[in-house]
Amino acid sequence: MNTAVQLLFRRSLPSLPWTRQVRAGLLPLFAAHLRLSSTGLFLLPSALSLRLPPDPFALPAAINACAALPNSLPVGRQLHAISLVSGISADPFISTSLVHMYLKCAALPDAHRVFDETPQRSVAVWSAMIAGNAARGRASEAFQLLDQMRSSGTQPNLITFNGLLVGLNRSGRPDKTLPLLQRMHSEGFELDSVAVSSALSAAGDLEDVTAGCQIHGYANKTRLEAYASVASALLDMYGKCSRAEEMLRVFDALASPDVxxxxxxxxxxxRNGRVDDALAAFAEFRAQGAELNVVCWNSMVACCSQNGKDMEALELFRQMQSAGEEPNAVTIPCLLPACGNVAALMHGKSAHCFSLRQGIIVDVYVASSLVDMYAKCGRITDARVVFDAMPKRNVVTWNAIIGGYAMHGLANDAIEMFVSMKRHRQKPDTVTFICLLSACSQAGLTEEGEHFFDEMQNEHGIDAAVVHYACIVSLLGRAGRLDEAHELIRKMRNEADSCVWGALLSACRVHGNVALAEVATKRLFELEPTNAGNYVLLSNIYASKGMLDEVERVREMMNAMGVKKNPGCSWIEIRNKVHMLLAGDKSHPQMSNISEKLERLGAEMKRLGYRPSINLVFQDVEEQDKEYILCGHSEKLAVALGLVSTPAGTSLRVIKNLRICGDCHATIKFISMVEGREILVRDTNRYHQFKGGSCSCGDYW
DNA sequence: GTAGGGTTAG
Structure with a gap:
């Protein structure tokens, strides 16, 4: 269609006489086409070069096309110039669309200049100014303009107010929306579907279910409920206010739901954690052949990647493409967390290529999610390359790179980026300091960590949250300052949660402090009685001290509480395919090769004096079986699979869902040496880079 | 025949 219209213009325009009728017939078509398609801007220069006579009827439509399409400010300025030289710039329609266009393109001074130079200010040009200023985050200017409008004798209408409502919502000021709605109501405006939709959207953003219900009542009474935009805004509001049941009732009552x-x-x-319901509803829509769009697909991909269904997210993305739904700039940040979680580097890379091809790499969300994905996939250098190429960054971008360095144990790089961040006048937030402090604690930079903890509170006015305390506890703990860490927990203003006590417990494991470990676990068993990890950690500490009766006691306690150990799970990507291995699982088609490889390595290690850490085995079984269980740990299986499936010398990347076990850590160090491979293992905390027999974590984790 | 306001995904 677009190409056909283009050809029509190319062929017919030069030969047509420029009669009033031709203009009248073609220009609106041209303008409508401009508004609809991204090829519009391609058409515009050719129309200009045809010496299209400036037309006060067509220019506004062309100017609006510039407002709607990205990167078209230069063309908009050109159209502005044309209106100036042809003496029609004072036309109220033209100046209104110019104001609108400049505000949409973030050229505020230009918008104000055009507005100031407009002698006869229509309601429309005032409305454009007010809506545009509000949408650009200039709420107080917008309200001032509204007052000026009235005192200059022009009365605002419903469109003026609605524009203000929408602008306030868009610029993150939903708190100002509801009072404005009240004011409109008391001034006698009959609210329409636009006003009600905007109000519902604000109520949702504020999670103000009382206001939301009131507006619902109003919409019901006035029959505005029947409007599609009101219906979807209602669903959105109930969804954001954690009223999933009410949302479902509204949806079921819809006569004909739209996309x-x-x-x-x-x-x-x-959003309400009903992942399976969302998947079921989506499947049902597809089975019905109901219309779905890219927004629906993106929601589902995000739903999976945000709820631990990473493989499902990758699969949905594949189905999306085979269903002919073109991914957009939002799809990428929905998908990439899933790639990062399971280290699906190839999928992540192809998303990177897609972003480059589509020109959406300049989108700050897209590039930030790429930085995060590369870091999580063990490619910190690639993360940095993407970061450096970004034209614009926000706090999320900086946090992604700082957190990436932290995860790789590269604390000095993390600190360097933090310094650079401040030089770029980017304000750090609470997440920045979580990344920075964890970088310091991973690398044992105790003094630096303490310094940043003070800087956060004193220079940046950020209150220490519980997670920051957890970072400091591991920082002190790593340095062996366990009593200080314990003291800090006692002095905390906030209530210490399981993260904080868990950090102390981990430090106790490293330093073999049984007494303090018992204090920490006492609290942990109260706070999260069903978290198997705490029982396992305590048992490991006892085991390392040879306190086997205590080990037995912990196991009994766990059984009594009905706590089951989380199955260990690892992922490895081999030639575009992500393989998932569960601890003790024999179902992988390559299992015989994997076992054979592990046996051969085990024998070699024993010959060199290595003894398997059978005391780390939690299950109550014979010694022989303990050794066998250790060999079945998922990270060993994944590494072995990598060894037998890739050429010698290739580096391997394994992701694990739990903390890496001590025996696996020792084994993989050994493997990295005898096999001459670089092996990256990401556990819940960080990356371990095994190379030549040692690990980048310095055996502290 | 032309201008100003619409809901849903990161």
Missing amino acids: ASRSALLAGLS
Whole structure:
């Protein structure tokens, strides 16, 4: 269609006489086409070069096309110049669309200049100014303009107010939306579907379910509920206010739900943790052949990647493409967390290529999620390359790179980036300091960590949250200052949670402090009685001290509580395919090769004097079996699979869902030496880079 | 025949 229209213009325009009729017939078509398609801007220069006579009827539409399409400010300026030289710039329609266009393109001074130079200010040009200023985050200017408008004798209408409402919502000021709605109501405006949709959207953002219900009542009374935009805004509001049941009731009552309503429902279910319901609803929509769009697909991909269903997210993305739904700039940040979680580097790379091809790499969300993905996939250098190439960054971007360095144990790089961040005048937030402090604690930079903890509170006015305390506890703990760490927990203003006590417990394991470990676990068993990790850690500490009766006691306690150990799970990507290995699982088709490889390595290690750490085995079985269980740990299986499936010398990347076990750590160090391989293992905390028999964590984790 | 306001995904 677009190409056809283009050809029509190319062929017919030069030969047509420029009669009033031709203009009248073609220009609106041209303008409508501009507004609809990204090829519009391609058409515009050719139309200009045809010496298209400036037309006060067509210019506004062309100017609006510039407002709607990205990167078209230069063309918009050109159209502005044309209106100036042809003496029609004072036309109220033209100046209104110019104001609108400049505000949409973030050229505020230009918008204000055009507005100031408009002698006869229509309601429309005032409305454009007010809406545009509000949407650009200049709420107080917008309200001032509204007052000026009135005192200059022009009365605002419903469109003026609605524009202000929408602008306030968009610029993150939903708190100002509801009072404005009240004011409109008391000034006697009959609210329409736009006003009600915006109000619902604000109520949702504020999680103000009382206001939301009131507006719902109003919409019901006035029959505005029947409007599609009101329906989807209602679903969105209930979803954001954690009223999933009410949301489902609204959806079921819809006579004919549209795509936006379906999308709002899917997003709402996902947001409320009802992942399976969202997947079921999505499957049902597909089975019905109901219309779905890229927003629905993106919601579902995000739903999976945010809820531990990473493989499902990758699969949905594949299905999305085979269903002919073109991914967009939002799809990438929905998908990439899943790639990062399971280290699906090839999928992540292809998303990177896609972003380059589509020109969406300049989107700060897209590039930030790429930085994060590369870091999580063990490619910190690639993360840095993407970071350096970004034209614009935000706090999330900086946090991604600092957190990436932290995860790789590269604390000095993390600190360097933090310094650079401040030089770029980017304000750090609470996440920045979590990344920075954990970098210091991973690398044992105790003094630096303490310094940043003070800097956070004194220079940046950020209150220490519980997670920051947890970082400091591991920092002190790593340095062996366990009593200080314990003291800090006692002095904390906030209530210490399981992260804080867990950090202390981990430090106790490293330094073999049984007494303090018992203090920490006492609290942990109260705070999270069903977390198997705490029992296992305590048992490991006892085991390392040979306190086998205590080990037995912990196991009994765990059984009594009905706590089951989380199955260990590792992922490795081999030639585009992500393989998942569960501890003790024999189902992988390559299992005989894996076992054979592990046996051969085990024999070699024993010959060199290595003894398997059978005391780390938690299960109550014979010694022989303990050794066998250790060999079945998922990270060993994944490494062995990598060894037998890739050429010698290739580096391997394994992701694990739990903390790496001591025996596996020792074994993989050994493997990295005898096999001459670099092996990266990411556990819940960080990357371990095994090379030539040692690990980048310095045996502290 | 032309201008100003619409809901859903990161």
